[in-house]
Amino acid sequence: MTLQTRIEAFSKLGISLQNYVDSNDSSSNFSQKLTNVIRNAELQNAWFTQDQIHSALQEWTKALTKENLSNWLQAYTIEEFSKKRVAVVMAGNIPLVGFHDFLSVLITGHHFVGKLSSNDSLLIPFLAEELIAMQPEFKSKIEFTKDRLPEFDAVIATGSNNTARYFEYYFKDKPHIIRKNRNSIVVLDGTESKEELEKLGDDIFKYFGLGCRNVSKLFVPQDYDFDDFFKAMFNYKDIINHHKYANNYDYNKAVYLMSSVKLLDNGFLILKEDEQFSSPIGVLFYENYSNKAQLKQRLEKEKENIQCIVGKDKFADANFGQAQHPKLSDYADGVDTIKFLIQKDK
Structure with a gap:
């Protein structure tokens, strides 16, 4: 053949x-x-x-x-x-x-x-x-x-x-x-349009956030106003009607509240400030940055933990709404599967 x-x-x-x-x-x-x-x-x-x-x-x-x-x-x-x-x-x-x-x-x-x-x-x-x-x-x-x-x-x-x-x-x-394990992130700068933020919702919620290309963490500027972000996420409110997602959301919210953790919450998505990359179902971690050049350096050091970077910056891998639309050549963990398969035994 x-x-x-x-x-x-x-x-x-x-x-x-x-x-x-x-x-x-x-x-x-x-x-x-x-x-x-x-x-x-x-x-x-x-x-x-x-x-x-x-x-x-x-x-x-x-x-x-x-x-x-x-x-x-x-x-x-x-x-x-x-x-x-x-x-x-x-x-x-x-x-x-x-x-x-x-x-x-x-x-x-x-x-x-x-x-x-x-x-x-x-x-x-x-x-x-x-x-x-x-x-x-x-x-x-x-x-x-x-x-x-x-x-x-x-x-x-x-x-x-x-x-x-x-x-x-x-x-x-x-x-x-x-x-x-790898996770995907998004870098926001506060200039995103309503349409871009709505597309970001697909990167977050598609497959209930279970994929390695799902955005699990936001990097936002200091004093970022989350109002526009939450308004854009409203299109995905029906996700809470899925019983397994709702159970995870309720459980994680209860754990955080019992621990007196400061949260932002819209009824179907929790935002928690956290340095980790991998957030639980129904939760997005976020972290503030003050300098994009320094952020880029940090993300380069963390590249072994990152599958995809969403955003408008040159160092981003995908535009808003495109994280779950990889090309055939977008290999998991950045390892070229075809190159591995065609190498001859030494």
């Missing part, structure tokens, strides 16, 4: 997803099966609402075009050398979060061995089945497990900082990518 054949197969999958997202036509066999999988995924994991899953699918319909796939891969020399069995330990914090690794392993011609997260064990296997239906040669290249990993030559593992230490020990003798 050539690289072009693999690109064409994934682009066909993208077309099927696009047709589903555009029309949500339940008459086709593909649509009926996908609709059922989405319903079951929500039953399995209440964070995976149908709207959130549709958002994730929409992102992949944009990415899985022949043009995008070809442009992404043209920067690499992908040879048809001896292929490896690549184990991928998948996260399950947001829908289809492991699909980029699934795509990367297969598009480079390797054998994919996926260890599924219990939080997201339905969506990617379904897409794998559809990919095989479009290109049967993939059947021998795809393997899933919920238990111990079978034999493998290299590994990509995503988890918390605690599990990363375990991964680094367990996989020390294999070529590996080990991903840890």
